[in-house]
Amino acid sequence: MLRCGFTCYYLIKTTPRLITRARVVIELTATAPQLKQTPLNSAHRQLGARMVDFGGWDMPVQYPAGTIEEHLRTRNHAGLFDVSHMGEVDVRGAEAVAFVNRITSNDVSKLVDGQAQYSALTTPQGTVIDDLLVYRLAADHLLLVVNASTTEKDWEWIKSHHAGDSVDLKNVSADYCQLALQGPDAQTILQKLTDVPLAEIKYYHFTPGRVDGIDGIVSRTGYTGEDGFEVYAPADRAEQLWNKILDAGDTGSPTGVIPCGLAARNTLRLEAGMALYGNDIDDTTTLLEANLGWICKLDKGDFTGREALAQQKQEGVKRKLVGFEVTERGIARDHQDVVINGERVGQVTSGSPAPFLKKNIGLAYVPIEFANVGQQIQIDVRGKLVGAQIVKTPFYKRAK
Amino acid sequence: MANVPEDLHYSKDHEWVRVDGDVAIIGITDYAQNSLGDVVYVELPKAGEEFSANEPFGSVESVKAVSEVFTPIAGVVAQINESLADEPEAVNTDPYGSGWMVRLKMSNPGEVDSLLTAAEYEDFTKAETE
Numbered sequence: 001m002l003r004c005g006f007t008c009y010y011l012i013k014t015t016p017r018l019i020t021r022a023r024v025v026i027e028l029t030a031t032a033p034q035l036k037q038t039p040l041n042s043a044h045r046q047l048g049a050r051m052v053d054f055g056g057w058d059m060p061v062q063y064p065a066g067t068i069e070e071h072l073r074t075r076n077h078a079g080l081f082d083v084s085h086m087g088e089v090d091v092r093g094a095e096a097v098a099f100v101n102r103i104t105s106n107d108v109s110k111l112v113d114g115q116a117q118y119s120a121l122t123t124p125q126g127t128v129i130d131d132l133l134v135y136r137l138a139a140d141h142l143l144l145v146v147n148a149s150t151t152e153k154d155w156e157w158i159k160s161h162h163a164g165d166s167v168d169l170k171n172v173s174a175d176y177c178q179l180a181l182q183g184p185d186a187q188t189i190l191q192k193l194t195d196v197p198l199a200e201i202k203y204y205h206f207t208p209g210r211v212d213g214i215d216g217i218v219s220r221t222g223y224t225g226e227d228g229f230e231v232y233a234p235a236d237r238a239e240q241l242w243n244k245i246l247d248a249g250d251t252g253s254p255t256g257v258i259p260c261g262l263a264a265r266n267t268l269r270l271e272a273g274m275a276l277y278g279n280d281i282d283d284t285t286t287l288l289e290a291n292l293g294w295i296c297k298l299d300k301g302d303f304t305g306r307e308a309l310a311q312q313k314q315e316g317v318k319r320k321l322v323g324f325e326v327t328e329r330g331i332a333r334d335h336q337d338v339v340i341n342g343e344r345v346g347q348v349t350s351g352s353p354a355p356f357l358k359k360n361i362g363l364a365y366v367p368i369e370f371a372n373v374g375q376q377i378q379i380d381v382r383g384k385l386v387g388a389q390i391v392k393t394p395f396y397k398r399a400k
Numbered sequence: 401m402a403n404v405p406e407d408l409h410y411s412k413d414h415e416w417v418r419v420d421g422d423v424a425i426i427g428i429t430d431y432a433q434n435s436l437g438d439v440v441y442v443e444l445p446k447a448g449e450e451f452s453a454n455e456p457f458g459s460v461e462s463v464k465a466v467s468e469v470f471t472p473i474a475g476v477v478a479q480i481n482e483s484l485a486d487e488p489e490a491v492n493t494d495p496y497g498s499g500w501m502v503r504l505k506m507s508n509p510g511e512v513d514s515l516l517t518a519a520e521y522e523d524f525t526k527a528e529t530e
Binding site: 067266267330333382 | 441443462485
């Protein structure tokens with residue numbers, strides 16, 4: 001499942017450059033002035049965040065506590081993420097559900113008011129234009145939440161598939177801020193700021209409501225593998241919301257809420273086995289190859305890519321996204337080759353240390369005949385073959 | 401501000417060198433470790449391996465990035481810091497002390513004179529961040 005838009009995740013994608021000289025690491029920290037900013041840009045800088053260019057956005061990659069602490073605190077207590085860079089498309093009209101159902105793979109007609117759904121915009125080939133969340137606000141009103149770096153592409157695609165449906169489309173990305181409060185303490189912290197009975201909101205449901213007096217949407221969703229909430233609110237109230245949540249969560253104390261950057265967001269979602277658009281899924285990978293068959297509702301009626309996906313389902317996929325654990329010394333990174341029996345058979349799409357599991361893990365595409373738990377593989381880590389083993393995903397599952 | 405001890409020599413690749421007789425002790429600077437973030441893995445050469453100046457001798461990895469480490473001077477590895485295998489975080493917490501990486505028997509001890517002084521290195525890092 002997805003959520004942030006790590007299409008060109010600096011940390012991983014620029015590794016080949018980083019490796020040339022230590023110096024390059026440092027150059028990347030200076031960000032160009034023309035980058036897009038979320039309404040929390042100065043708040044991040046005040047907190048001492050290291051800012052990076054993330055898909056054209058000037059975003060915090062980590063705060064002074066560091067990625068490992070941010071990751072662990074989110075697993076054990078709570079982490080707060082600015083995900084305002086993500087895009088929002090408003091779809092209104094009598095045919096809103098029918099229209100979105102034609103361009104996405106999951107079944108929008110199954111949603112009730114106040115429910116959200118993980119889904120994908122698909123190409124005619126069944127590959128992925130983007131993964132997204134579809135929120136049903138009313139029978140004639142949906143909100144699509146898409147990845148940051150794909151927002152423009154998605155917007156053009158959505159508009160171009162609007163063929164006479166009775167719907168109004170609006171790119172409202174700039175109107176919203178989005179804060180994600182994640183972790184076992186998230187509900188207790190957020191409840192201090194709102195009358196909305198949070199315990200009553202089920203996973204992948206949401207409710208319109210006020211947080212610290214600000215009208216918004218409170219959604220029990222996230223991209224960390226923890227319980228938690230995502231709050232959508234007017235962009236001009238972002239800083240108030242951010243600071244109030246940090247205060248309510250006793251930030252600064254060793255068990256309080258901690259602001260988290262993109263690096264922790266990436267390691268948290270990877271431990272939880274969630275795909276990242278641009279890494280693990282893109283327009284060259286089909287949903288079935290990416291183990292996202294559960295969001296392909298082939299019987300719901302026609303949608304873009306349905307035929308290709310139905311055919312692939314019948315014939316069987318030739319390769320599959322699998323999780324692996326490194327069993328020798330070394331860290332697998334994005335784009336490194338997977339070697340089995342001396343042959344290069346696939347590529348790592350996400351590879352990283354896993355701070356909570358204290359292992360080095362990753363996701364990779366491998367030919368279907370090797371896609372079995374327990375299969376021994378090797379990763380070409382900059383010229384050195386390092387042993388690894390295919391394991392079940394998610395790597396991490398929280399105790400209920 | 402990053403800590404830059406007076407008595408060390410520095411490279412533009414953010415390594416430091418401490419001279420101990422004909423041996424050079426090498427590590428990465430406070431500025432470099434801070435830029436990398438939490439160090440989770442350090443790969444070092446074996447004792448006896450020979451390196452010329454500006455050659456990579458190992459790599460250091462944080463959660464988010466990989467960076468090679470270069471020896472600013474030529475020599476033969478006399479000893480490596482074995483404890484970094486279990487405690488790579490020493491590179492963050494004590495970059496000039498327990499975070500040292502290798503002891504190199506220098507081929508040409510005069511080479512250290514071509515490195516940056518603490519003051520020069522400080523100016524260099526300032527220019528880089530501006």
